[in-house]
Amino acid sequence: MIHWWFLFLSFSCNPSVFGYGTDDCPPGLLKEDTCSLNELLEGCTYPTCTESCKEQNLALSLDKEHCVKCGGISIYDKNLAECRCPNGFRRDEIYSRNASTPALHECSPCPAGSTVLPSSLTSNSERYHITAGVKFMIDAFSCASCPSGMVFDDDFHCKCQANLVLLGEAAVGPQTCIDEAYLPTVSTGYSQLKFNFVSDEMDQSTKSEINSIIASHHYLEAASGCEFFKSNSQHLKNCETLMNLCVMSSYDQTSAPCEEVLTISRTRNGLRTHMYEKDSDDILRDTAVKMKMSLRKKEGHETALTFRMKKFSIDGEFKGFERLTNQFISCIDELSLGGPPHSSEITFGKSLHIGGACNLNELMKGETFFYELYLLDKGASCVEGTDCLIPIPVFTTSFRDGSSFPNTNRGYGSLSDDKFVRRFVISDNLLGAINAYRLSLSSRKSGRTSTGLQIFRYASDITIRTTIQEAGPSTIYVPILLIEYKERIYKWDSRNRKQHVSVSTGFPTGLNYTPGICHVTVTATFCTSSFQTIYITYVIYQQCQIDVVFVDWERPRVQHSSVSVWRKVLMANEFDRLQTSRKTSIEFTILFVTTILYRTQNHDKSNVIILFSLIFISWAIAIAIQSVWRLFFFERYIREPKAQRFIDLSTLTNISLIVLDSKYGGYMLHCQSPYEFSDCSMEELCDNLRKEGRGIVASRGLESKGGPHNCQAYSLFLSDQFRTHFQS
Numbered sequence: 001m002i003h004w005w006f007l008f009l010s011f012s013c014n015p016s017v018f019g020y021g022t023d024d025c026p027p028g029l030l031k032e033d034t035c036s037l038n039e040l041l042e043g044c045t046y047p048t049c050t051e052s053c054k055e056q057n058l059a060l061s062l063d064k065e066h067c068v069k070c071g072g073i074s075i076y077d078k079n080l081a082e083c084r085c086p087n088g089f090r091r092d093e094i095y096s097r098n099a100s101t102p103a104l105h106e107c108s109p110c111p112a113g114s115t116v117l118p119s120s121l122t123s124n125s126e127r128y129h130i131t132a133g134v135k136f137m138i139d140a141f142s143c144a145s146c147p148s149g150m151v152f153d154d155d156f157h158c159k160c161q162a163n164l165v166l167l168g169e170a171a172v173g174p175q176t177c178i179d180e181a182y183l184p185t186v187s188t189g190y191s192q193l194k195f196n197f198v199s200d201e202m203d204q205s206t207k208s209e210i211n212s213i214i215a216s217h218h219y220l221e222a223a224s225g226c227e228f229f230k231s232n233s234q235h236l237k238n239c240e241t242l243m244n245l246c247v248m249s250s251y252d253q254t255s256a257p258c259e260e261v262l263t264i265s266r267t268r269n270g271l272r273t274h275m276y277e278k279d280s281d282d283i284l285r286d287t288a289v290k291m292k293m294s295l296r297k298k299e300g301h302e303t304a305l306t307f308r309m310k311k312f313s314i315d316g317e318f319k320g321f322e323r324l325t326n327q328f329i330s331c332i333d334e335l336s337l338g339g340p341p342h343s344s345e346i347t348f349g350k351s352l353h354i355g356g357a358c359n360l361n362e363l364m365k366g367e368t369f370f371y372e373l374y375l376l377d378k379g380a381s382c383v384e385g386t387d388c389l390i391p392i393p394v395f396t397t398s399f400r401d402g403s404s405f406p407n408t409n410r411g412y413g414s415l416s417d418d419k420f421v422r423r424f425v426i427s428d429n430l431l432g433a434i435n436a437y438r439l440s441l442s443s444r445k446s447g448r449t450s451t452g453l454q455i456f457r458y459a460s461d462i463t464i465r466t467t468i469q470e471a472g473p474s475t476i477y478v479p480i481l482l483i484e485y486k487e488r489i490y491k492w493d494s495r496n497r498k499q500h501v502s503v504s505t506g507f508p509t510g511l512n513y514t515p516g517i518c519h520v521t522v523t524a525t526f527c528t529s530s531f532q533t534i535y536i537t538y539v540i541y542q543q544c545q546i547d548v549v550f551v552d553w554e555r556p557r558v559q560h561s562s563v564s565v566w567r568k569v570l571m572a573n574e575f576d577r578l579q580t581s582r583k584t585s586i587e588f589t590i591l592f593v594t595t596i597l598y599r600t601q602n603h604d605k606s607n608v609i610i611l612f613s614l615i616f617i618s619w620a621i622a623i624a625i626q627s628v629w630r631l632f633f634f635e636r637y638i639r640e641p642k643a644q645r646f647i648d649l650s651t652l653t654n655i656s657l658i659v660l661d662s663k664y665g666g667y668m669l670h671c672q673s674p675y676e677f678s679d680c681s682m683e684e685l686c687d688n689l690r691k692e693g694r695g696i697v698a699s700r701g702l703e704s705k706g707g708p709h710n711c712q713a714y715s716l717f718l719s720d721q722f723r724t725h726f727q728s
Helices: 002-013 037-041 213-228 235-248 256-267 280-284 441-445 518-544 566-579 586-599 608-638 642-653 682-693 720-727
Strands: 030-032 048-050 067-070 075-077 082-084 089-095 102-109 128-131 134-137 150-152 158-160 164-167 176-179 192-199 205-211 304-312 318-323 345-347 352-359 370-376 389-391 394-396 423-425 455-465 480-493 498-501 506-514 547-552 655-660 665-669 713-717
Touching (some): 082 102, 158 164, 213 235, 213 256, 235 370, 547 566, 566 642, 566 655, 586 608
Parallel strands (some): 394 480, 455 506
Antiparallel strands (some): 075 082, 089 102, 128 134, 304 318, 304 345, 455 480, 655 665, 665 713
């Protein structure tokens, strides 16, 4: 048992002395698996690499566990212990009749246009040969062939055949060649792209133009394949690629991809373009949705909207349909969201806003995909499938037509020249690349990004807006998807080898779902504002009809002299200031209600009814708290009510106030001062207050038997004779 335990340690802990690991041997050496027990005890390692094949002038098999002979036209190379074949021939391994062990290596010719790449093309540390954007493994047992329309030259580099034009960028992907007669009609080259909403290091909006290596790589092949090769299986994929390039160019109608799509569509029936040809009014009032909607469960009605996303890669490959769940907010972490990602259904009649910090460095590591949004119409007469999917028009402010931006009115449907498109991108880390961009998916996930990425575009605000039809609250128009893009300038830091944003790595990203109540909300807001304006006008008119009289009881100190008017001016100003005073603080109320709404927000369960109730209850609680505070504490122990302070000030100035708010009624503040003079010095005023405190002077208010003591506020009831005399 001790010997076998030591054997296990020897097997697992002793790597090959040649540095090729425990399961491989250097070229030309045979791998032997057997060691006797005594040899193991003496230090024999597993596996053992020997030169037994070379000693017998035999070649090694592919598994390096057998020795084989060289047959046919193959020549034995003793230095490498392998069979060599002439140029253009590959090496085949022939098994014995019982098919258990390899017995022979022979040479077979490669198909026309292909060859075996020699090992001299690579160094000892490399096993690949890269040409025309393709990575070839150096393997004597397989034939390599160049991409379509290309052949190997004498240096084993792929080149186009005669009268063919090279397409694509080797730094991006495989290149191809086509006949000059099949070059696209619109343009034979496309790489110059315009960015119009770029933010630089100081977060200032700039304009930028770059030569995109991605656009240069894909355009010619996509445009040529879409325009000319109608029967080719690659035709549809090329057309999708062309549409993707149009999306990447901000739907610029003067750009080569968009112009090529429109040109082809004029002569090709059934080819979809990137944009809608219908007027904006027809798009906004599209009644294609057949299902009925309701705020609560009802037979024959739906309570939620379900969306599907059609997904494409940059090369036009269709990736299938996805449910719309959290694709728009995938870069926002759960901490910013306040919870996990949301479900794939959007409740009808619910306004939902999701916002948070989006780490752009993490966002740009993912792959760029292009999407088309569809609404699943459950009211259509079909099973769930493509026939039930209604395409959703896309409105973006980035849409451009040459030097003009018809959608920059920041709204949809407000102008007749609004343009709607079909396809969109959530984040684009391809278009802004200006040089080498060849990266695998694994390298992206590991955190490395392209050295050539100069500008990164992302959707900063996405809104799905649904409008109820005027015909009834259960029918809706086709929803609209609104997208606003932002673009950031990136810098490459060669020290840390990481892409970073010049200002910060987190930017706010807004997402708004507003299904179902847009039309009702606009109507209600308009009606409320109109009635409130009418009511305010009525209040102003009422106040203009009120009679306000200031009665000055002050007597002149010297006979035939006048009394100062400044006391009346002071009281008139104080009376005006009193008109706008409140029992509660509007600032505290708004802050309290906002805090309650923020702390109790729930994106999954909130709806307009619950939201209205929550606002109403929060507002009522805020008013109740302030009322209790003022009544039982503030106005008892800290400061008198404002109305009482106004009466005290009127008494000190010896001015009464009469307010007639109706023809035969009103109010009076009898504020005749108990002092001899109110127009006096500070010393006299203080002396009068001390006398009143000791009860030396008369009390305030009207003196009447059985009347209230020190009462200064009264209700007035006027006779017809008094009113007539007052008016005259």
